[in-house]
Amino acid sequence: MNSPDLQALPVDPPPSAPRLRRILPPGAGSTGSWPLYGRDDSRAVEAAAHPALPPHTLMRRAGEASARLALAMAPHARRVWVAAGPGNNGGDGLEAALRLTQAGKSVSVSLLADPDRLPADAAAALQRARAAGVVVTPGDPAALPSAAPADLAIDALLGLGSSSRRRPEGLLASAVAQLRAWPGPVLALDLPTGLDAETGQPVGGDIATCVRATHTLALLTLKPGLFTGHGRDLAGTVWFDDLGVTPRLDPLAELSGEAAALALLPPRAHAQHKGSFGDVLVVGGAPSMTGAALLAARAALAAGAGRVYTALLDPAALRHDALAPELMFREPGAFERMDATSLTVVCGCGGGDAVAAVLPGVLERAARVVLDADALNQVAADTQLAHLLRARSAQGLATILTPHPLEAARLLGCTTQEVQADRLQAAVRLAERLTCTVVLKGSGSVVAAPGRRPAVNGSGNAALASAGTGDVLAGWLGGRWAQGLEARDAAVLAVYEHGAAADRWLALGRDTRGPLSASALIGVLGRAVG
Numbered sequence: 001m002n003s004p005d006l007q008a009l010p011v012d013p014p015p016s017a018p019r020l021r022r023i024l025p026p027g028a029g030s031t032g033s034w035p036l037y038g039r040d041d042s043r044a045v046e047a048a049a050h051p052a053l054p055p056h057t058l059m060r061r062a063g064e065a066s067a068r069l070a071l072a073m074a075p076h077a078r079r080v081w082v083a084a085g086p087g088n089n090g091g092d093g094l095e096a097a098l099r100l101t102q103a104g105k106s107v108s109v110s111l112l113a114d115p116d117r118l119p120a121d122a123a124a125a126l127q128r129a130r131a132a133g134v135v136v137t138p139g140d141p142a143a144l145p146s147a148a149p150a151d152l153a154i155d156a157l158l159g160l161g162s163s164s165r166r167r168p169e170g171l172l173a174s175a176v177a178q179l180r181a182w183p184g185p186v187l188a189l190d191l192p193t194g195l196d197a198e199t200g201q202p203v204g205g206d207i208a209t210c211v212r213a214t215h216t217l218a219l220l221t222l223k224p225g226l227f228t229g230h231g232r233d234l235a236g237t238v239w240f241d242d243l244g245v246t247p248r249l250d251p252l253a254e255l256s257g258e259a260a261a262l263a264l265l266p267p268r269a270h271a272q273h274k275g276s277f278g279d280v281l282v283v284g285g286a287p288s289m290t291g292a293a294l295l296a297a298r299a300a301l302a303a304g305a306g307r308v309y310t311a312l313l314d315p316a317a318l319r320h321d322a323l324a325p326e327l328m329f330r331e332p333g334a335f336e337r338m339d340a341t342s343l344t345v346v347c348g349c350g351g352g353d354a355v356a357a358v359l360p361g362v363l364e365r366a367a368r369v370v371l372d373a374d375a376l377n378q379v380a381a382d383t384q385l386a387h388l389l390r391a392r393s394a395q396g397l398a399t400i401l402t403p404h405p406l407e408a409a410r411l412l413g414c415t416t417q418e419v420q421a422d423r424l425q426a427a428v429r430l431a432e433r434l435t436c437t438v439v440l441k442g443s444g445s446v447v448a449a450p451g452r453r454p455a456v457n458g459s460g461n462a463a464l465a466s467a468g469t470g471d472v473l474a475g476w477l478g479g480r481w482a483q484g485l486e487a488r489d490a491a492v493l494a495v496y497e498h499g500a501a502a503d504r505w506l507a508l509g510r511d512t513r514g515p516l517s518a519s520a521l522i523g524v525l526g527r528a529v530g
């Protein structure tokens with residue numbers, strides 16, 4: 001289902017083939033980074049393209065691309081149901097219906113709109129579809145005959161025009177319910193109905209009013225909401241057709257693809273030695289939480305740092321890691337005697353309240369600091385620490401924060417819901433407020449840095465939702481950063497690799513439902529190096 005055969009399709013080739021590209025999950029040989037456009041910018045791209053093209057061209061191309069993908073997704077479908085809404089998203093569905101009828105499919109369209117009030121492009125599409133013999137029934141979709149598992153449904157109810165103040169109601173809501181219960185594949189055009197294009201949240205606040213697609217074909221532009229928040233779960237496999245248009249606008253964000261992320265990998269020359277690859281000090285592991293610091297330290301080693309030191313905050317902890325004898329143990333106070341100008345400090349993993357005592361020295365002196373977990377909570381609770389953190393960039397000292405949404409909310413002084421309501425904006429706000437690079441973790445992690453375009457990570461899956469994987473990310477990031485990368489590049493690379501390791505693990509078919517343990521994750525990550 002993820003790799004439909006796009007070659008043997010009876011629909012005319014698009015004018016500038018190949019336009020249709022699979023974005024997620026990334027396929028072999030993919031991909032650079034993709035520009036992501038918000039709602040207004042997507043509309044501006046459309047408005048700029050229209051004058052140079054014959055009327056209705058973009059919608060025809062959209063319908064053509066949709067039909068092409070539909071045939072590839074469900075080659076054995078005999079019947080196709082198109083749920084078409086009141087705007088141009090519905091028009092795309094009508095154009096697709098026309099093409100699919102021409103391709104020999106039995107197509108029925110439920111039009112959830114007054115045919116006399118459609119926008120011009122959609123009205124023209126309706127006329128063309130009817131003229132070609134497509135059965136278009138205005139009104140209640142519940143009258144549909146029951147569907148077989150091979151049959152395909154197309155969600156053309158709402159796209160960019162979903163109103164943030166209105167959840168689908170009435171007939172529109174019953175069409176959404178019908179799509180949610182559909183036994184076969186569901187192709188969403190542009191966006192799954194009900195998904196906010198920019199935030200990846202349900203427009204009316206309730207995920208039960210959103211379509212859950214098996215595939216989504218983004219049209220003209222890729223929107224960030226497809227890749228963060230609930231986007232990954234609702235959109236399924238994401239495809240993109242630019243409709244032959246090259247936007248001339250700066251994107252809102254970018255999606256980190258494999259090639260773009262891996263191009264950031266620090267090179268390893270034959271004549272280099274361990275001193276060339278940087279020193280990492282992991283500070284954390286208060287009583288009963290030493291495992292978190294050990295996971296981070298092992299991950300830093302696996303990432304290729306030259307030397308990894310571990311300062312455990314539990315005075316009774318063993319000063320030895322039998323599984324990673326390469327690790328060197330130091331007292332927490334030893335940081336004061338180390339050369340902080342060449343050190344990458346990963347601080348916080350399992351640090352509890354005890355980490356507060358070492359944070360001032362670390363923030364004042366260490367050249368590169370990754371703050372995770374308890375270190376973030378300490379900064380959120382202590383204005384003096386927040387002040388030291390903010391002062392770092394002016395002194396040429398770099399910091400990367402790796403909060404999950406609750407930690408980000410504490411730092412921003414808001415609720416987790418407010419962070420999740422607009423993850424991109426929350427990450428940008430935090431990066432600017434604390435003048436550092438921020439990795440906002442969660443589905444579709446966001447990397448933000450002051451003055452830079454935010455990046456949404458394209459790798460990873462729910463297997464990463466297990467204890468300790470965040471500690472592994474902090475350590476891996478420290479290990480990569482220590483090798484000489486710029487902070488934002490290190491964050492983009494490490495976050496991509498962390499997710500890609502989980503993707504590889506799933507692809508190996510280990511256990512597609514269970515979580516990936518943090519220790520196993522280090523093993524998979526380590527095998528990717530070199």
Ligand SMILES: NC(=O)C1=CN([C@@H]2O[C@H](COP(=O)(O)OP(=O)(O)OC[C@H]3O[C@@H](n4cnc5c(N)ncnc54)[C@H](O)[C@@H]3O)[C@@H](O)[C@H]2O)[C@@H](O)CC1
Pocket residue numbers: 046058059062085086087088089090092119121157158159160161162163166167168169172189190191219220
């Ligand atoms: N016009 C064109 O040439 C192109 C249009 N495209 C398609 O057009 C879409 C955008 O079209 P529109 O701006 O018309 O937006 P939509 O088609 O997403 O829907 C807007 C309509 O839905 C109504 N609406 C929104 N929320 C509602 C709710 N909860 N309950 C009931 N009605 C609701 C609005 O009042 C409006 O009438 C894109 O997502 C894309 O699919 C693209 O194919 C690019 C080319």
Ligand SMILES: [K+]
Pocket residue numbers: 089155156157158159188189190191192193
């Ligand atoms: K849609």
